[in-house]
Amino acid sequence: MKHIALFRLLLVAGAILVLEALCRTNIISNFTMIPPSAMVLAAWQQLSQGDALSELGYTMTNAVCAIIISVIGGFAAGTVLHALPRVRHAVTPLLASWYAIPTFVFYPLLVVLFGLNRGPMIALGALFGIVAMVVSTLDGLDRISRAVVKTGLVLRMHPLQTALLIKLPAAAPHLFTGVKLAVAYSLIGVIAAEFILATAGIGRGISLAFNDLDNNTMYGLLLLLVAVVVLINVVIRFCESKLYARWGLK
């Protein structure tokens, strides 16, 4: 297992080195891409001198709001849908094709609803994240075995006790998968909204730098953003594997 991680690290390092070489030898022109080392330098400059940190903070605050709404709202909606099988049957195709709908076209509607502030950004992130959580909640509730619920009945547990002590732990692995997806999708939604429409945030910073043909700033900010997103995802995957190991799953 250790070996695999080492190989993977070498592979990624090798890929970056090849890219560096291609950029340095001008096979990839600096108009198209600056060398990775220059990107790191630019990212550092943005962090220490530019206002990248506050822009990143703005984006991440929006993302956190969107994640909280998707996780809580998705869990609630999933629970309700699970209790109403006919409604669930009817909305299934909607849930299945949700991600093909370019959600950002709802922007004018959201601006009218929330005003021209961070509201529409958060709403777009939440719209993107919530469906993943709904689907995972439904999955989790479907897979609670009848035997454990009956055990609750035999022990004469209160419905609330059954919900908290039996159903919730039984559905937990799927719920965690839902949280993982909701985090990834909400982040994508918030960042996409910034790129397309924003008035602030790191997405707008990148758009502006691109329009100014300022490759240094652009790749610096891009590297920062991608690094943060990758880091968040890696941390969540790590937590997931730890939790699964604890629950005795794969």
Place this chain on the structure above:
Amino acid sequence: MSRRYDPYVLVVVMLLAWQGLAMLVGPDGLASPRVTAQTLAGMFGTETFWHNLAATGEAFCLAVVISLSGGLLLGLFIGLNKFVTDLLDPILNVLYAVPKITLYPVVLLVCGLGMSAKVTFGVLHGFFPVTLLTISGVRSIRPVHLKTARALRLSTLQTMRRIVLPAALPEIFTGCRLGIALALLGTLVGEFFSSDRGIGYALTQYVSRNDVPSITALTVLLFTIASLGGLGLLALDRRLHHHSKTGDVS
């Protein structure tokens, strides 16, 4: 009331909710169903609309063909080897979670404006789910099946055709379903940034003019196409999964 009517009831409920929301936010945010239907009918009469639809359709089809064939080949190559899977699967998962929209400046710098940028965007979105689910489908083939193939001295090509593909088909198809949905989203986003024709381009035009009835009309059209397509693919998907389950029992 029979369950058969549930989807129609859902459509009616959605239309009523739409009408209600339109009345609530007024014509600046959302056009009413009646106005939208009129606008859509008007659009169908213009030549520009069909040109745009054809442009989007062409880019989308290309993106789907590249995503599915590339994802399938790479997924088979990776999935058939445990070491390669352990090595690359985490990297692919992290890449999948990166918001592809952040890469639009890079795509534009590499591809320039036009067809190739749109298709690249579609492929960036559609390629990963196909690859990841193909890998997981191939990895979950029972080892005894592959051993049988070796015992029967099947050639690599025969093993693929007779054992690997049929066994992994349900998961591969789920991957293709997700890939097709995301490729549509990717193509539209690509047109948003880098095109002079197509439905996504038309949408940017309407957004910048704040032409709410046309935005609503195109959104509803995309929504309908995506939902119907999703519904069809989902039905096929269910049948494949059902077959594979009964196949295991016999």
